[in-house]
Amino acid sequence: MPLPRWMEIFVVPLINLALALAVVGLVLAAIGEDPLRALAVMVRGAFVQPGSLGYTLYYTTNFIFTGLAVAVAFHAMLFNIGGEGQAMLGGLGVALVCIALDPFLPGVVVIVLAIGAAAAFGAAWAFIPGWLQAHRGSHIVITTIMFNFIASGLLVWLLSGMLMRSGQGSPQTRSFHEAAWLPFVHDILRGVGLEAERSPFNLSFFIALAACVGVWLLIWRTKFGYALRVMGHSEPAAVYAGIPVQRMTVLAMAISGALAGCMALNEILGVQHRLILDFSAGYGFTGIAVALMGRNHPVGIVMAALLFGALYQGGSELDFEFRSVTREMVLVIQGLIILFSGALAHMPAPWLVRLVSWWRPASA
Numbered sequence: 001m002p003l004p005r006w007m008e009i010f011v012v013p014l015i016n017l018a019l020a021l022a023v024v025g026l027v028l029a030a031i032g033e034d035p036l037r038a039l040a041v042m043v044r045g046a047f048v049q050p051g052s053l054g055y056t057l058y059y060t061t062n063f064i065f066t067g068l069a070v071a072v073a074f075h076a077m078l079f080n081i082g083g084e085g086q087a088m089l090g091g092l093g094v095a096l097v098c099i100a101l102d103p104f105l106p107g108v109v110v111i112v113l114a115i116g117a118a119a120a121f122g123a124a125w126a127f128i129p130g131w132l133q134a135h136r137g138s139h140i141v142i143t144t145i146m147f148n149f150i151a152s153g154l155l156v157w158l159l160s161g162m163l164m165r166s167g168q169g170s171p172q173t174r175s176f177h178e179a180a181w182l183p184f185v186h187d188i189l190r191g192v193g194l195e196a197e198r199s200p201f202n203l204s205f206f207i208a209l210a211a212c213v214g215v216w217l218l219i220w221r222t223k224f225g226y227a228l229r230v231m232g233h234s235e236p237a238a239v240y241a242g243i244p245v246q247r248m249t250v251l252a253m254a255i256s257g258a259l260a261g262c263m264a265l266n267e268i269l270g271v272q273h274r275l276i277l278d279f280s281a282g283y284g285f286t287g288i289a290v291a292l293m294g295r296n297h298p299v300g301i302v303m304a305a306l307l308f309g310a311l312y313q314g315g316s317e318l319d320f321e322f323r324s325v326t327r328e329m330v331l332v333i334q335g336l337i338i339l340f341s342g343a344l345a346h347m348p349a350p351w352l353v354r355l356v357s358w359w360r361p362a363s364a
Contacts, residue, residue, distance in 0.1 A: 007352060013293050013300065015348040017307065020340035024333050031324050038318060038325065045317025046310035054186065054199025060302075060309030061201075061266045064208040066287025067305055068215050069260035071296035073140075075219055076252040077232040082129060082144030083260040083284025085151030086122040090261025091268045092155065093121030095163070095275035098176040107179025114180070114269055115207070115262070122261015123254040125151065130253025134246040140253070148284075159277055173275045182270040202270035204262075211259060212298035218255075228252055260284060289338040311337065 025035035046056045066083045073080035097117045102110050129143035159171035166174075182203045186196035219225035231238040231248050238245055267279045290308055294300030315330035340347075 007356070008295050010300070011352065012348060013295065013304065015352075016293065016340045017337065019348070020337040023336050023340075027329075027332065027336075028325070031329075033322055033324060038322065041317050041321045042310070042314030044314075046314035049317075051197030051199045052313055054197065054201035056306070056309045056313045057205055058200040058202070058266065058271070058309070059312040060305045061205045061208050062263050062283040063287060063290045063305035063308050064205075064212065064302060065259055065263040065266070066284050067290030067294060067301040068208075068211055068298065069256045069284075070287050070291035071294070071298075071301060072215060072219070072259060073252055073256040074291060074296050075225075075232050076228050076248060077235070078130075078133070078140050078249065078252055078256070080126065080144055080253065080256045080260075081141055081285070081288065082126060082147050082257070083263075083287050084280045084282070085144070085148035085284075086125045086257040086260035087263040087267075087280040087284055088151040088155055089125040090118035090122040091264035091275055091279055092158070093117030093261065094264050094268045095173050095176075098180050098269070099163075099173060102177035102180045107177065107181075110177075110180040111182065111269065115265060118261045118264045118269075119258035120261075122264075123258035126253045126257020126260070127250060130250040133253070134249040155275075155277060159275065163275065165274075171277050175274045176269075178273075180269075181273050182265065184270075200271045202266065204266040204270045207262065207265060209302070211262065212302060215259070216298045224251075260287075286338070307337075308334075 021039070025039075028035045028038050045052055047053055066087070069083050069086070070080055094114045094117055097114045098110060101113065105113075125147060126144070129138070129140055129147060132138035132143050133140045156171065159173065163173050164171060184199075185201045185203070185205075186198050188203075189196040219228065227238065227243045228248060230241065231243055231245055235245055238248075263280070263283060268275055272279060286308060290301055290304045293304035293307070294302070311334050315333065316327075318325045318330055318333075319327050
């Protein structure tokens with residue numbers, strides 16, 4: 001008996017999270033720390049302290065984009081592990097548009113063009129592995145991993161050469177014109193008379209939410225999305241139904257890459273305001289766990305992204321508050337949650353199936 005959809009999206013991830021936190025509590029108790037106090041510190045550091053919510057939502061934005069990128073490809077049964085490289089190329093697209101046009105065009109126009117460039121460059125970088133999978137049989141996992149390294153090398157070459165700001169030695173471009181920055185939310189709130197602590201939280205968060213709505217409409221309310229899901233469930237059935245599998249593979253990867261490329265809007269256009277090395281910082285890989293925990297549904301992805309954003313922000317507070325909880329221990333905590341939400345994601349499903357099968361006849 002399959003589980004109801006709402007249980008797959010909400011209940012199973014909550015059980016996985018509870019199991020992960022229980023194991024984390026045992027680890028903290030083993031090193032002599034109070035698990036409940038550590039949990040309280042994490043929650044306070046992620047949501048309560050001044051400015052902490054802004055930082056949590058800033059991290060959440062990155063995870064929404066990369067989680068959506070993985071989810072779109074996964075609905076076609078394509079495992080896109082190239083979010084890192086696609087985000088790097090998205091940042092390159094943003095930088096090229098801003099450097100070339102911000103001296104001449106109004107800031108709003110530059111921002112719109114930069115958003116399009118981030119999506120286009122990310123889509124182009126994912127298009128190539130998609131084409132290779134569709135027409136040459138190259139495995140998408142291998143090619144997307146390889147393209148991560150190629151993208152990293154490309155950025156090193158450009159930022160240490162032709163794109164490096166003149167007169168300095170660090171690998172980064174010049175700063176963009178201030179009119180081409182995505183506004184910070186605390187500046188917007190202060191502009192309408194509301195006090196808010198400074199944080200990197202910017203308007204790209206709302207672009208990410210709009211992307212969630214767009215993905216939901218695309219996957220569940222369009223003919224293309226239906227064909228994509230059919231292909232993901234059974235490629236022979238898709239071929240029998242006349243669905244162009246090769247074209248769908250390429251398009252699915254391009255859309256996935258566009259979403260990953262938009263992660264650069266938060267980091268490059270919203271916070272750094274220049275292109276720097278390693279700005280993707282592993283968000284593309286964490287997006288895999290976000291998509292798995294969110295069951296590849298936009299609502300679940302937003303919730304999972306918020307959880308990982310809280311872990312990133314609240315985990316840094318653990319490092320300050322506890323002497324024995326180092327940054328490496330925080331990574332262990334994050335890794336355990338990724339383990340339970342990824343590799344062990346379906347572990348509680350058999351128990352829930354038995355519970356549902358017992359409850360339904362009883363209620364009937």
